[in-house]
Amino acid sequence: MSHVFPRHTKSSLPTVAKGDGVYLYDHSGKAYFDGSGGAAVSCLGHGDRDVTDAIKAQLDQVAFAHTSFFTSDPAEQLADKLIAHAPEGIDRVYLVSGGSEAMEAALKLARQYFVETGQPQRRHVIARRQSYHGNTLGALATGGNEWRRAPFSPLLVETTHISPCFEYRGKRDDESTSDYGLRVANELEAEILRLGEDAVIAFVAEPVVGATAGAVPAVEGYFKRIREICDTYGVLLILDEVMCGMGRTGTLFASEQEGINPDIVAVAKGLGAGYQPIGAMLCSAKIYAAIEQGSGFFQHGHTYVGHPTASAAGLAVLTKLTDGGLVDKCAVMGAKLQSGLMQAFGQHPNIGDIRGRGLFHGIEFVEDRETKRPFAPERALHKALKKETFEAGLICYPMGGTIDGKQGDHILLAPPFIMEDRHIDEIISKLQTAIARVL
């Protein structure tokens, strides 16, 4: 009997034995194409020697030293490199162990910023209904995913949620795409005014919504209007790029494609590429200065902040993404995968929408393409898709319908950036097999 506390207590999973390039292998020797990089983590695939060598070298040097006493070379170099590639105005990096920690740090820093600058009455956070920001209590409160929040609702700080920007599901037939973007962005202004002009700390959003929606980018102009509203009311803009950042959408930061700069941005997943648990919260010079000139100390911290070995992994990964050209490769392969998916599934009677950016794609399933009616939740189509794709030797990330009970089941594809042209055919043919078995 296994003593591991699994994700689902009633399921039994194969044991992973090995990873090599774009494949994972179980103990029977069966190969699985890692079509979702786990959960958009394994951007370099498996067994990357440059990264494992960097980790080993760091372990031989010094595995860990607490940040109360020391900084470390890999942490300093990783922070320098992140800032060299970060959106304009972003100036400091706080290294943590994952995405929830990065978001937790972002929320606390935003609140402390207003305490330090004499606006302690600001206490509200606004986020979007279709979002996931992590599973710790602060991040969970911010996320809009109702079923995840429900059991813990008495423990969650109050956060209000506005509409997401989701053209396929949200745009009315009688409005243009840009009018739709402005309409949903303006919900932020209405919510700020409802809560009180000087009551809000931050607006939190994923530039391309990941797990809850299946790679949904906002329409053009949406984030520009959001930035404008935040500036008008002195509200900080926190972008959660835990899933969509680190090159996944074809640019290192997803926000680059929106033409805006956040005040705080969270990254994780692809930063460690699965080789070490690492995340980062990056903030603007303005926010850092407020802390520096105020109490001089960010009232937060975990034992493993700035962990040297995790930082060495992050530095090796980031070097491959940027200097090694893998972000550019992601953009090129992403365009090919997108057109392959459109060709193979664009006319499928039960596929309503194929969307995404870079190597980050969502496929949404519907019972009726005309009306966009989802399959009944009791059918649990996403679970059947997970089972059949896995059976076919393809890992993809499934999710049931969520938004306001209206969205269809979807699968998320987030393959490693090292994939080659032949892998596009492999993904498509395995998907075809699995979909034909389910529908």
Ligand code: PMP
């Ligand atoms: N934000 C987003 C957008 C995510 O997708 C995730 C993880 N799925 C998180 C935060 C939380 O990250 P972690 O699981 O590393 O804590």
